[in-house]
Amino acid sequence: MTWQDRSDRIDHDGPVTVWQQVADDITADIESGELPPNSRLPSEVELAELYSIARGTVRRALLALVDAGTVTVVHGRGTFVAKR
Amino acid sequence: MTWQDRSDRIDHDGPVTVWQQVADDITADIESGELPPNSRLPSEVELAELYSIARGTVRRALLALVDAGTVTVVHGRGTFVAKR
DNA sequence: CCCGATTTGTGCGTATGTATC
């Protein structure tokens, strides 16, 4: 899949936190099949740029996805869609 | 060109970010001709030592230079002055 | 062909300061 700017998907004024919106956004792409199992996500820095948010916020979102079992993180390699 | 200690060129307390100062400093050397096209910059680790900053900050500065088209980075080889 | 050194790529964890809600 092609990763373009996603800053327009984030509502900074609504009731939902930014990191939840990012987690939901990525989860949606995984469940729709656009992000197939074992495919790699952009790096934390790249995701921060794509969503125009801070890296710390990206990490919070990824933490939620890891807890949910939807992605797995490999030190030094990247973040991958879990095969389930 | 000779690469000596450059830690005195960085102001950690001013309004300009460290990575911006590094990017500007290297850009000046390129535009002055001291760093000719295709010449290789010190490694990220060496630059971090020369400026007495973190490698991550060096990478942030190099990212700006890449975006500006002044340098090109090659995985496993190094960072080179763009030929322009 | 393999091994080691070098270099960039990525992630982990943390800290500080600012601003907003």
Place this chain on the structure above:
DNA sequence: AGATACATACGCACAAATCGG
């Protein structure tokens, strides 16, 4: 007061590409 979020910056570890012996 507290939580959220941004931006910056630090140090470290592991992975992958490249090149030389």
